[in-house]
Amino acid sequence: MQRKLKTADASESERLQADAEALNAVLADLVRVYQFRDRDRICCFDISVTQCYALEALAEHGPMRSQALAAQMLLDKSTTTRVIDALERKGYVERRPDDQDARAVSLRITRSGRSLYDTINRGLVAQQAEMLAELDPAVRASVTDVIRRLAKAAEARFVSGISVGSGASACSTSGCS
Amino acid sequence: MQRKLKTADASESERLQADAEALNAVLADLVRVYQFRDRDRICCFDISVTQCYALEALAEHGPMRSQALAAQMLLDKSTTTRVIDALERKGYVERRPDDQDARAVSLRITRSGRSLYDTINRGLVAQQAEMLAELDPAVRASVTDVIRRLAKAAEARFVSGISVGSGASACSTSGCS
DNA sequence: CCCATTTAGTTGCTACTTGCAATAATCGGT
DNA sequence: ACCGATTATTGCAAGTAGCAACTAAATGGG
Incomplete structure (x- = not known):
């Protein structure tokens, strides 16, 4: 060293x-x-982490189809179906037939779902605020920026590997030395 | 906003x-x-992410007991036992009787385990280096520092909640609003 | 010195999560 | 109208994790 x-x-x-x-x-x-x-x-609360991610995606990006949600979460479509099953059962998400395509479903967060997401998110944000409060404002600004870049870089690298082929076990397709 | x-x-x-x-x-x-x-x-490679974390802990912190490893990884002791089982089967970790306490086992990474860990780690570090190369050196220095603080803060907050009581499902014990 | 209690680790069991493969319904172009 | 492609769901199997029960060993009080 x-x-x-x-x-x-x-x-x-x-x-x-x-x-x-x-x-x-x-x-x-x-x-x-x-x-x-x-x-x-x-x-x-009565949801799992993955379910919360799904809620987040629907809250932040609006209604989308199951396929789009799967892509967003980097999950297999079957897993996504089951995540939605759970959220629908609990009343946080609703499936409705897609206008354009009868095969597809349009997923949207319910009022109750948004309320739950807001509650959970408020807690997480408050935690971050507490930690940020101790930092120099100049540093604070760059931190988020840098982390965003790290995430984007990692995502780009990762997503390019899987592209169409669903899951992550397709090791050969990813840029895995 | x-x-x-x-x-x-x-x-x-x-x-x-x-x-x-x-x-x-x-x-x-x-x-x-x-x-x-x-x-x-x-x-x-032929290990899971959790197994790799265990390898990392043993590589970075030297030999330790099962209990210490469990604490380090925030996992239940039974899960830790099974993680070690897998690593031992594959020859990356060895159990040997603890000198001080016959109930305990001393876990240590084998030469082959360290070699695997180094290989995996090299790849990850190379990826980080690529991303860091694009950043302003001054920012670079603070990024690691800030991320470390975020991790520490989150860990402190989290660990204080579980202390002795093994796993993470002990929701009531953690500072969970 | 012996027994009760505590501690370290292992094993049985269960629940949950996830992905792949197969399937059903639908779309779109020819 | 048909055929290949696409959207979502379901069957199945594997991996991961925690809790509770258990064994073996240490520790402390009488």
């Missing part, structure tokens, strides 16, 4: 490598902890 | 709220995508 630097270039390259290692470790932690945090917060 | 600001204070508070919402949305995305990215990259 603490090697003597020969040239400015080598130093730069080494620093990048070190930064990447640090970022990777920290991100792994963050992702793991957030999975648990989400599960912990969401399980207090 | 775009409300007129009355005072500097109100503006500040509103901005915090907006930042928190943005951060929350972006983080949710990031976490979701990274889950898939990890699964996608790791599944190319």
